[in-house]
Amino acid sequence: MLWLQAATAAEPAPVWRADLTDIRQLAGMIPGPRPLRINVIKVAESRRTKNFAVKGLPAEPSVQARTAYQIVYADGTVMVDTGMDLATHKFFGRGADEPYFPEAEARVAQALDKAKAIIVTHEHGDHIGGLIRSAHFAELAPKTVLTRAQLDTLINAPQMPELRPTAEMAARLRVIDYDGTFAFAPGIVLIKAPGHTPGSQVVYVALQSGKELLLAGDVAWHMDAVRLNRPKDAPWIKEPSELMAAELDWLNRLDSTENNLAIVISHDEEQRRAYIGQGVLGDGFE
Ligand SMILES: [Zn+2]
Secondary structure (H helix, E strand, O other): OHHHHHHHHHOOOOOOOOOHHHHHHHHOOOOOOOOOEEEEEEEEEEEEEHHHHOOOOOOOEEEEEEEEEEEEEOOEEEEEOOOOOHHHHHHOOOHHHOOEOHHHHHHHHHHHHHOOEEEOOOOOHHHHHHHHOOOOHHHHHHHEEEEHHHHHHHHHOOOOHHHOOOHHHHHHOEEEOOOOEEEEEOOEEEEEOOOOOOOOEEEEEEOOOOOEEEEOOOOOOOHHHHHOOOOOOOOOOOOOHHHHHHHHHHHHHHHHHOOOEEEEOOOEHHHHHHHHHHOOOEEOOO
């Protein structure tokens, strides 16, 4: 029967998978009260047509929010993503006609100072620029937890040269490495989701209320991409299509089956407004 074993072994492993049941168990593995709520803030906007975010949709105007999140516990906060300074905003090219909100970025900087921990969905400038380019980097670094893949990309292939940390800066950061999933804090699970960048991860949060949120970063740029299960169509982004398809498909299935779970897309401005209106996300930082 050796041939049978060989046939089984040759069966290709799925390119990517995640299991919500497993993630829920991990979310309860670290004892302690779960978070109370999640706040969102918009530090800038990008103006791009919808077809870039959702392949095949019309090239109609679409506002992309550039956001950061604050997970609030009774006794402290965890930041997810760090905003960005004006110079990083301008890097994204269309800076002159794209709004930047300095007072919102100042709120992010305050929130980073106050936070107990800082994590990022991925290592792109609009998500990590507020940390790397912060005047308070030395104070922020020891409470920042990056993945090995995130730090490696920042050092070896940063999106822009200004994001590359010096060896001294890199040594101050905390670095973890995990396969699949990682229990980060009570109610918080990191889910490795490489593709958009090598270090991309999705952050699952289970609140004390029982509500669940999935901070999906840039796996998609608009919730319509999840609903329609369609990839981005942005030639300047190099994403392994099989990985992205598997991740998008998972989000799509969760969206249609998990009524208690809110998928949060970093750059979806329409969704940000809707979630604030529905009380799913708090408007601004505390
Ligand atoms: Zn982004």
